Amino acid sequence: MKGIVFTEFLELVENEFGLEVVQQIIDECQLDTEGVYTSVGTYSHKDMFKMVGKLSEIKEIPVPALLMVFGEYFFSTLKDKYPAFMEKPNLFDFLNSIDDYIHPEVLKLYPDAELPSFKAKIKNNAEMTLNYKSSRKLSDLAIGLIKGAAKHYNQNVVIEKITVENDGQKVLLQVNKTKFK
Amino acid sequence: MNLRIIDRARKREIKARKEAEKLLESKSRELYNSMNKLTKANKELEESLLREKKLKMLFLKEKDLQVIENGNLEHELAQQVRCLNEAAIVSETDANGNITFVNDRFCEISGYNRAELIGENHRILKSGKQSDGLFVGMWAAISNGRVWRGEVMNQKKGMNDFYWVDTTIMPFKNQKGKIIKFVSIRFDITKEVEQKEFLLKKTKRLKTSEEKLRRLNQELETNKESLLKSLGREIELNKLKSTFISTASHQFRTPLAIIQSNAELIDMFNNRLKKAEPEKYKKVIDRITKAVSKMTSLMDDVLTLSTSTSGSVIYSPETFSLVVFCQKMTEDFNAIQTDCRTLDLQIIGTPYDACLDVKLLSYSLSNLISNAFKFSAKKQGPQLTLYFKTTEIKLSVKDFGIGVPEGELSNLFHPFFRAENVTDIKGTGLGLSIAKEYAEINKGVISAKSNLGMGSTFEIIFKHDWL
Known part of the structure; x- marks a missing residue:
């Protein structure tokens, strides 16, 4: 999955829910990249699912709604x-x-x-x-x-x-x- | 805000930046390499475009060939063109037919030098000996972009000499399809054409000779035929001559033998001491006289026949009454008959006068009548019938005597021929042949029909249109 999806996702999370939530997601998801993403790189799509899942868990918003x-x-x-x-x-x-x-x-x-x-x-x-x-x-x-x-x-x-x-x-x-x- | 979290975020950003920079580096390298590849490809493309451009210029131009003999393809092509120039007569004209290029062989065969030809119209070489249709067809083809091929007679410089070329003209077009020039490749076929013409002439001569030969052959064939015919006649004549000689000598020998034996008898009488009685002498002399008279008549017949066959008999026809003529002849014959038989004369049809040689007719007819009496002894008297028809007159002498054997009928009119069944009856074998000769001189036809033992019929027919 292209890095831009990750960087944009984390930016949205930071803008909407604050840097703490970003940090919490990165800390709790045990990502291969330790949350380091660049828009021009390519990363595992599993990381994205982990992060979306974690956000849904933290904020109690269903995944489909988050994705939309x-x-x-x-x-x-x-x-x-x-x-x-x-x-x-x-x-x-x-x-x-x-x-x-x-x-x-x-x-x-x-x-x-x-x-x-x-x-x-x-x-x-x-x-x-x-x-x-x-x-x-x-x-x-x-x-x-x-x-x-x-x-x-x-x-x-x-x-x-x-x-x-x-x-x-x-x-x-x-x-x-x-x-x- | 928790500073620790910000710091961690900052550290992540630094890491991400470095990673991004790394990626950027490698992308840059990729880009650089791609750029290099692109430049190279571009260069190659330009080169091949240039090569193509050069190739377009290259065709047939000697100086261009020198320049372009680098790359393989060009080298190969250059050699191909050289090969073409070695083998063929090559020229180029612009779209209007004005000469723009000629190779050495072209100059050589045409007798012009290059400077004289360049700029001239190709018509300069036209011989004028070929039909305009040929050139109209050629222009129609090449001006429509088609290749034309044909045999052309060209004129050399100096007007009096010609050469033949097997010509292929190819129109060259630009990218828009417009004809820009014509390239012609020719091969010298003068020798072949001359040979062909020579052969044609020869064939014509041969045909004439053949025709002559055929005619001669025909003549020979005709000559052969007439020769064969005359040869057949000669053979026939020869045969007749030998039969004539053998029969004649036989016929003459008999009376001669009689004369000789009786002469010997006289001699014998004279040698006897006692003279023989005058009656004996008379008897012997009678025999001699008879034999001599027979020989005389035989000689007469032979002479008659030979005069008629040699053509010395004079034919003098006159108009007279056949009826009267036949009645006279019947009376004459009946007067001399000793056995009480008579010739019976019949006339059928309406009588009219005829124009014939009376002497010849009387010989022919009396011959037939005396034969009729001679070969029917002790039988019914013969009949003479005179038919007057509209187209012909027929004289028929019919007897009821011994007849003629079937196979011998055809020989009946030959001189000295005597049938097998008449050996006991006197005759010379000349009567019928003389009758026939005279009948024919009289423009009649004589024929015989017979039944062995039943009698014979002889006819003389005079057709009106023969008289």
Whole structure:
């Protein structure tokens, strides 16, 4: 997993809950890196799960909710860092370009990146589906990221998990545009 | 805030920074290496582009070849082009057909030097001896970007000498597909063409000779045929001659023997002391006279036959009544008959006058009538029938006598021929052949039909359109 996920996660934790909570997580998770992460490095995804699990335990917030919040936050970081991927005029076109354009480009930049499959299908002007597929089972993080994207495009959406297979390795998401939050 | 926690965070940040720096270093190195690779690839690309550019220039240019003989491909290509220049007559023209390059062999065969050719239109070499259609077709092909190949007759410098080339013209195009020049490769085929023409002429001559030979052969064939025919006639004539000689000598020998034996008898009578009675002399002299008269008549017949066959008989036809002629002949024959038999004359059809040689006809007819009496002794008298038809006159003499054996009918009209069954009956074997000769001089046709033991019929037919 790319280091940027770790650094951004710890930064979010520090901003929201303070440096003490960061220290507590690092101390109690027995991480291989002892909490030293750099955005350009690559680290074990297990560390991330340990840390998210620990935060949930400490703050008594469910993991999916944490992941969604983190995803939304992480999106704003990504869009600032990689404005080139943000050229699509609207949300659906952007989501549609993830699997076909953004991920292949990311792989050029980071050949060791392990990216989820994210097949998109625009059903009509107001509805599309995204088929999330990854052994990491991080569809909640994906939902957070979509929320972040929707915010960027100033588009209110409702995101639903239509089907969940293999303990979350395969999740069909439906995105509906809505006028209300 | 707990300072210890801040310090720990600071230490983590330092570590992370160092790690990041390390990663940055290695990324920098990677970048540097990639950069180097990229530069190298770029250089190679530029080189190959340059090479391509050079190759475009290289085609057939001797001085370019010298320059480009470095890299393997160029070296190989340069040698290929040299090889081409050694083997073939090569030239280039611009899109309008103006000469821009010629190789040494081109100069050699055309008789021009390079300076005289460069800038000239290729037409300078046109012989004018080939049809314009050939060149129209050539231009149509190459100006449309197609390769043209053909045999061309070119004129050497000095106008009077020509050479033949097997020519291939290839249009060269630029990247936009526009024709920029034509490259021609030629091979000298003058000798082959001359040989071909020579052979063609020879073949033509041979054909004429063959035709002549065929005609000669045909003539020979015709000559051979007529020769064979005349040879057959000669053989036939020869055969006739020898039969004639043997029969004639036999015919003459008999009376001669009679004459000799009777002459001896006279001699014997004279040698006797006592003279023989005059009656004996008379008898012997009678025999001699008879034999002489027989020989005379035989000689007459032979002479008659020989005059007629030698063509010296005069044919003088006159118009007369055949009926009267036949009635006269019947009366004459009936008057001399000693055995009470008579010739029975019949006339069929409406009589009309005929124009024939009377002497010849009377000889032919009396011959047939006397034969009819002679070979039917003690039988019914013969019949003479005169047919008057619209197209012909037929004289038929029918007897009821011994007839002619079947196989001998065809020889009946040959001189001296006598059938097997007439040895007891006197004759010379000349009568029928004379009858035939005279009938034919009279423009008639004589023929015979016979049944052995039943009788014979002889006919003379005079067709009107023969008369």
